Structure formats: structure tokens, C-alpha cells
Amino acid sequence: MMEGPGPVHLVLLSLLESIISLYVFLPSRTLSGLFLIFATINFSAYVLYHLIIYPFFRNPLRHLPKPPHGFYPIAGHGFKMFQRPPGSSELAMIKDTPNDGLVFFHSFFHEGRLILTSPSALAEVLVHKSYDFEKPIWVRAFLEKFLGHGLLTTEGEEHKYQRKQIMPAFSFRHIKELYPIFWTKSIELCEVIKKELLDKPDKVLEFNHFTQQATLDIIGLAGLGRDIASLRNADDLLIKNYEEILEPTAEKGVYFVLHLLFPAWVIKALPWKLNERVRVTTGEIKRICREFLLEKKARMKLESEEQVDILSILLRSNNFSDDGLIDQLLTFLAAGHETTSSALTWASHLLATHPTAQSRLRAEIHAHIPDPKLMSSPSFDAASLLESLPFLNAVCNETLRLYPSIPVSSRVASRDTSINGHFVPKGTMSIVVPWAINRSPTLWGPNADQFVPERWLDAAAGDKANYMGGAESNYAFLTFLHGPRSCIGEKFARGELRALLAAFVGCFEFEMEVPGKEVRAGGTITSKPIDGMRLRLRTVEWVGEGAGT
Structure with missing residues (x-):
């Protein structure tokens, strides 16, 4: 800069x-x-x-509004990046700093940073000038450790090419075909939990572990055409590696921040056990992905009909080398299971602490899905049914708003450009903060930080869906970002979350193990509950079927 x-x-x-x-x-x-x-x-x-x-x-941006508090010489506002949950410090700066779309602050060594706060500023960076702004090199290098050189880590023409080739696999028509898989695995999740509860006198489980198993199984079947079966195998190697990588510890937080401050080779040279664990776990995941690919190619030679999983579509396109496909598999497995797992975990927390909303949602599910077994049939239009349930979708939207899977992202200007008419020099970093935008009182009103699923319903129209949630701009909802770098799997993630949440709420009543205890969000890349999500569950009869699932 x-x-x-x-x-x-x-x-x-x-x-x-x-x-x-x-x-x-x-x-x-x-x-x-x-x-x-x-x-x-x-x-x-x-x-x-x-x-x-x-x-x-x-600095040509020095005259922009700045946070009134928290500046220290040399460190600037840099210590705020250690605050949890991720994105909360940026939200505080937005609230404390009157602005017209941009807040300027100094990070470590007084490096200038911009926080994008308005729909117009976000639209310029994410859509209208999206290729003027790239992920920082250190972020891409960090992510490549875990995701390879796939869609999430490429830029420019290579990113355009990869997205164009992958897009057909995430079309609306194709996602609808995957709903029976979503529902079958959702019911399997409930059956596994019921068995676990038999050995639990207190009926308390750490729910996040099960959500990771379920979503990994779903992306295995829907993404790779392979049943990973982690729900039935508690010692599954893949889930163990991902849990180790994604567990939100203070050590991993420091590891992530140090990559922001120092070159990767410096951190790699440190006598730090975490370096070795990252190398081993990522190596194991890549090895497993290569085995998946070889198995899939062998099976496709014997399959008589075309399969609908994402990997089959990419293989039939013949647009990727084996190494390129492995990089995409790393991305699909990590992003495809972790983001929805996080959303389902936070949805369970919000409903556990809002029992009235939980009861209302269960009543809607039981009223419209009298026979849950029917939903798994390919001949039944499970997608249309789940998409038509207004309160289910309201709860999903409100969860995704309050707990975006990726709470903070960043972009660096790849050339001299401008945002909202302000000259932005090449190298300037802009911070895109879904956590802050999704909770901004300016965009969402005074109850922006509260769980209010009713904001997604139109009371005047008989509680039909309100797709804007009461906000005036779709840029007020940043969970999946916007533009060419928006989440390509948004429809997949939304469908998966609908199915998992409907099945879970239909089968169980639940509350927090310790009512009133604060659950803190942590994590490095994704937002996860620190110390897990411990729920006390009670099996309920699925009204309409009579004997449950």
C-alpha cells in the first residue's frame, strides 16, 4: 500500500x-x-x-472516518484482530464511527485498512470492480495448506475458468436432485443420536461433533458419490483430521494471526508442534482425496447410468487434471461440510435458547411432513416442500444472518482504483465483515443482534416469506457474499441446512445443558462454538406418523 x-x-x-x-x-x-x-x-x-x-x-485515505478508541502506537488497532468472536471488533468500530460507507483504521505498524460498511461500498468491491480486489497473498497461501489450488484460492482468469467449469454442478435443477440424499442423511443423523442417548443418563450430547459427521457424509454422497459413513464410524480418519484442524483453540488463533504478520517460511521454521500437526493432517486429507478420486474413476467405467454427484459431473466435463480435481475435492470437502455443520450447530443453540420458536418450528414441520420416510424417495419433491415452509426458512435465514460461517474476509486492491468515489491505492486492504454487516443496526434496525426469525416473514401477507428480512438492500446479508466470488455452493448449503434442521427439530426437543451459560464463538476461518455445543435432548413422537422415525 x-x-x-x-x-x-x-x-x-x-x-x-x-x-x-x-x-x-x-x-x-x-x-x-x-x-x-x-x-x-x-x-x-x-x-x-x-x-x-x-x-x-x-496516505490518501487518512481523512476518512476513524474509530475514536483503541489506537496504540505501532500496534494501531491491530490488537482488535485477537478479539472474539471474529468480526465483533469491526462491528464495534462501525457502531462507534459515523461514516458514509468506509471506516479507516491503522493495523500493526500503522498499515492502513478499510472496513466496508455500506451496500454501495460492498457492491463496488464484490461486484462492480470485483477483479480490482483479490484475496491477500498470505490468506491464499494459508488456505492452500488445507484446500489446495482450488476455487477458493485462485484469482483472475484462472478463477473465472474454474468457476465457469464448476457452475453447472451447482445449478438449481441439479441441487433439487440431491434433496433425497440430504434428507436420508438427516434422518440417519437423528437415528444415530437416538442410539447415543440410550447410553446417556443425563441425555446430554456434544452436538457439533454429530453435525460434522452428518455434513461430511452428505458432501461425500452428493459431492463425491461415495458414502463416507462417518455417522456410523466414530473413528473415521477423515472426520478426526478435520476436527483437529478446525477445533477453535487459542493456539490456532495465534497461528492464523502470525501468518498475517510474518512470511509463511518464518512460521514454518519455528520449533512448533502445530506446524507438524498441520503437515500431517493436511497430508492425510490429500491422500484420502486422491484415493476417492481413483475409486470414483474406476467405478465410473462400470456404472451404466450417469451419476448426479458433483465429482461425476466434473469428471465428465474433462476440464480438470487429476491434481486439479483433488484441489477441488479438498475445497468441496472442507467448505462443503464445515460451513453447514457450523450453521446447524448455531441453529440448535438459537432454538435451544428460544423454546417458543423451537415449538413453532416443530409444529410446522409435523404439519407438513406427516411421513418423514416419504421425503427420501427420489420421486417425491422434497425440495419444493422444504422450500415452501415459511418458518423453517425464516429460522435458517436468521441463523445464517447471525452466525455467518465465514465471519471476516478481506480483499487487497490489485491496482489503483476507487470505492465510493475515494481513491484507493494499489495494495490497500479492505475488510469485508459478514458478522458486522449482518448485525449492523443501520441496516437491520435496533434489534439487529437479536434472534428474530419473524423478520423473514410478511405478517401482512399471512406470514409468507419475506426474502429481504426487512433490510432495504440484499448487501445487508453477506453470509454468502455477492458477485463473481460469492459462494458457489449457496443453494447446496441452504438445501442441506433445511433438511438437517427439519429432521432434527422434528425428532427432538432440546435445551442447553446449562441454561443461561454463554456460548462463545471462536475459530480462525469459520465461526465455531468454543468448547462445543452441549445439548440436553428428548426424543419426541413425529406427529402424523405415530411411531416416530
Whole structure:
């Protein structure tokens, strides 16, 4: 973002100055002595310019509104990135700083950052000038450790190509064909939980573990055409590796932030056990993905009819190499199961703490789905039924609003550009914060941080769906972002969440293990409950079927 020479240029400049001075002006000095003198002068000037002169006197964005509190010399507002839940500090800055779409703040070493706060600013960065803004290099390098060189980590023309080739697999027509898989695995989740409860006198389970198993099984069948069967195998290697990677610990939070401050090679060189665990777990996941691919290619030679899973579609397109397909599988497995798992976990928390909404949702489900077994039939239009349930969709939308799976994202200007008429120099980082935008009182009203599923219903029209949630702009809802870099699997994730939540609420009544205990959101990339989600459950009869599921 900042002007001026880099450190390598300063070393060369110091050496040149030393040689000239040695042979022309100061022949009595040694080369090493002159080099140290000029290097000290040049680096002092460099530090002065980058720490003080540019950030506070030359940065063209310095006149934008700034947060009134929390600035520290050198650190700027950088300590706020350690606050939990992720996105909460940006939300506080937005609330405390009157602005017209942009808030400017200083991060570590006074690096300038922008927070996008208005629909117009978000539209420019995410849609109208989307290829002027890229994921930061360090973010892409960090994600590639776990996701390979797939859709989430590519930029520019390569990203356009990959998205174009993958898009048919996520068409609305194709997603509708996957609903029987969503529902079958949702019912299997409930059956597994019922069996687990038999051995639990207190009827308390850590629900997040089961949501990860269910969503991994769904992406296995719908994405790879392979039943991973982690719900029936508690020791599944794939789920263990993902749980280890995604568990929201303070150590992983530090690991993530250090990648923001230092080059990856510096962190990799540290004698840190986490480095080795990341290498081992990611290596295991890549090995498993390669085995999945080889198995799938072998099975496709023997299958008589075309399969509808995503991997089959990509293989038939013949547009990806084996390594390219493995990178996409890494993305589908991680993003495809973790995001919906997180959403289902948070939905259970919101309904556990709002029993009236839970009862209303259960009544709607039982009234419209008298026979849950029928929903698994390919001949039954499960998609249309679930999409027509207004309160189910209201609860899903409100959960996704309050707990976006990716609470914070960022973009770096790849060229000189502008946002809302303000010149933005190349290299400027803009922060896109779904957690903050989705909870902004300016966009959602004074109850923005409260669970109010009714905001997604139109009371005047008989509680039919209100697709904007009362907000005036669709940019007020950022869970799936917008534009060319929006979540390609949004329809998949929404369908999966509808099915899982409907089956779970239809089968169980539930409350928090300790009513009133605060559940804190953590995680590095995704938003997950710290210490899990412990629920006390009671099996209920599925009204209309008589004997339950």
C-alpha cells in the first residue's frame, strides 16, 4: 500500500552509497564501516516514512472516518484482530464511527485498512470492480495448506475458468436432485443420536461433533458419490483430521494471526508442534482425496447410468487434471461440510435458547411432513416442500444472518482504483465483515443482534416469506457474499441446512445443558462454538406418523 523502496532496494542503495563514498568522498573509511553508516541512515528514514510520514501525512485515505478508541502506537488497532468472536471488533468500530460507507483504521505498524460498511461500498468491491480486489497473498497461501489450488484460492482468469467449469454442478435443477440424499442423511443423523442417548443418563450430547459427521457424509454422497459413513464410524480418519484442524483453540488463533504478520517460511521454521500437526493432517486429507478420486474413476467405467454427484459431473466435463480435481475435492470437502455443520450447530443453540420458536418450528414441520420416510424417495419433491415452509426458512435465514460461517474476509486492491468515489491505492486492504454487516443496526434496525426469525416473514401477507428480512438492500446479508466470488455452493448449503434442521427439530426437543451459560464463538476461518455445543435432548413422537422415525 505504501510508497517508497523496499528493504532489498535499501540494501542495494546503502551499498552503492558506500562504494561511491569510499572511492570519491571518504577514502579513509572502510567499505563495511560506510555501509553500516548508510544502512542505518537509510533504514531509519525508511522506518520513519512507513511508520509516521506515509500513514499520517500522505496516505490518501487518512481523512476518512476513524474509530475514536483503541489506537496504540505501532500496534494501531491491530490488537482488535485477537478479539472474539471474529468480526465483533469491526462491528464495534462501525457502531462507534459515523461514516458514509468506509471506516479507516491503522493495523500493526500503522498499515492502513478499510472496513466496508455500506451496500454501495460492498457492491463496488464484490461486484462492480470485483477483479480490482483479490484475496491477500498470505490468506491464499494459508488456505492452500488445507484446500489446495482450488476455487477458493485462485484469482483472475484462472478463477473465472474454474468457476465457469464448476457452475453447472451447482445449478438449481441439479441441487433439487440431491434433496433425497440430504434428507436420508438427516434422518440417519437423528437415528444415530437416538442410539447415543440410550447410553446417556443425563441425555446430554456434544452436538457439533454429530453435525460434522452428518455434513461430511452428505458432501461425500452428493459431492463425491461415495458414502463416507462417518455417522456410523466414530473413528473415521477423515472426520478426526478435520476436527483437529478446525477445533477453535487459542493456539490456532495465534497461528492464523502470525501468518498475517510474518512470511509463511518464518512460521514454518519455528520449533512448533502445530506446524507438524498441520503437515500431517493436511497430508492425510490429500491422500484420502486422491484415493476417492481413483475409486470414483474406476467405478465410473462400470456404472451404466450417469451419476448426479458433483465429482461425476466434473469428471465428465474433462476440464480438470487429476491434481486439479483433488484441489477441488479438498475445497468441496472442507467448505462443503464445515460451513453447514457450523450453521446447524448455531441453529440448535438459537432454538435451544428460544423454546417458543423451537415449538413453532416443530409444529410446522409435523404439519407438513406427516411421513418423514416419504421425503427420501427420489420421486417425491422434497425440495419444493422444504422450500415452501415459511418458518423453517425464516429460522435458517436468521441463523445464517447471525452466525455467518465465514465471519471476516478481506480483499487487497490489485491496482489503483476507487470505492465510493475515494481513491484507493494499489495494495490497500479492505475488510469485508459478514458478522458486522449482518448485525449492523443501520441496516437491520435496533434489534439487529437479536434472534428474530419473524423478520423473514410478511405478517401482512399471512406470514409468507419475506426474502429481504426487512433490510432495504440484499448487501445487508453477506453470509454468502455477492458477485463473481460469492459462494458457489449457496443453494447446496441452504438445501442441506433445511433438511438437517427439519429432521432434527422434528425428532427432538432440546435445551442447553446449562441454561443461561454463554456460548462463545471462536475459530480462525469459520465461526465455531468454543468448547462445543452441549445439548440436553428428548426424543419426541413425529406427529402424523405415530411411531416416530
